[in-house]
Amino acid sequence: xxxxxxxxxxxxxxxxxxxxxxxxxxxxxxxxxxxxxxxxxxxxxxxxxxxxxxxxxxxxxxxxxxxxxxxxxxxxxxxxxxxxxxxxxxxxxxxxxxxxxxxxxxxxxxxxxxxxxxxxxxxxxxxxxxxxxxxxxxxxxxxxxxxxxxxxxxxxxxxxxxxxxxxxxxxxxxxxxxxxxxxxxxxx
Numbered sequence: 630x631x632x633x634x635x636x637x638x639x640x641x642x643x644x645x646x647x648x649x650x651x652x653x654x655x656x657x658x659x660x661x662x663x664x665x666x667x668x669x670x671x672x673x674x675x676x677x678x679x680x681x682x683x684x685x686x687x688x689x690x691x692x693x694x695x696x697x698x699x700x701x702x703x704x705x706x707x708x709x710x711x712x713x714x715x716x717x718x719x720x721x722x723x724x725x726x727x728x729x730x731x732x733x734x735x736x737x738x739x740x741x742x743x744x745x746x747x748x749x750x751x752x753x754x755x756x757x758x759x760x761x762x763x764x765x766x767x768x769x770x771x772x773x774x775x776x777x778x779x780x781x782x783x784x785x786x787x788x789x790x791x792x793x794x795x796x797x798x799x800x801x802x803x804x805x806x807x808x809x810x811x812x813x814x815x816x817x
Contacts, residue, residue, distance in 0.1 A: 650702040656694035759793040
């Protein structure tokens with residue numbers, strides 16, 4: 630079951646699809662006007678009714694979808710999608726509810742990982758993270774997840790279709806743990 634709220638000014642048609650026991654695809658339509666005002670989309674998700682804080686993923690335009698991974702089987706989830714504009718976070722983000730499927734057997738084999746991950750600093754608050762695509766041509770990568778965590782906060786996940794991402798608004802002289810993973814059509 631999927632439950633949505635009325636559409637907002639900066640995103641519409643928020644939906645969940647391709648739900649498995651551990652993954653789900655979240656997608657939305659960008660605004661038909663004022664598209665240049667959207668700086669990023671914020672997707673928060675977690676098990677419905679959980680006391681734990683929701684995980685947060687940042688997606689930059691023109692991307693309008695992402696794959697949630699590492700979900701628990703047979704679990705109801707709540708997902709919120711908001712647009713961050715030049716005016717701040719939009720208060721009327723959309724809400725989705727869905728339940729993952731029961732366990733299915735995963736294919737054998739080792740999953741391909743991004744190669745030669747590099748981090749370059751531009752300023753004290755901005756770094757460029759870049760990588761090469763996985764070397765396995767049969768593992769068609771459709772998205773990369775970049776996880777960023779410092780010692781004082783929870784992990785924030787960014788998603789991109791390219792082989793690099795600029796991480797902004799970092800704190801000077803902080804140590805960050807950054808990891809990059811490739812996601813294929815099966816959500817792995």
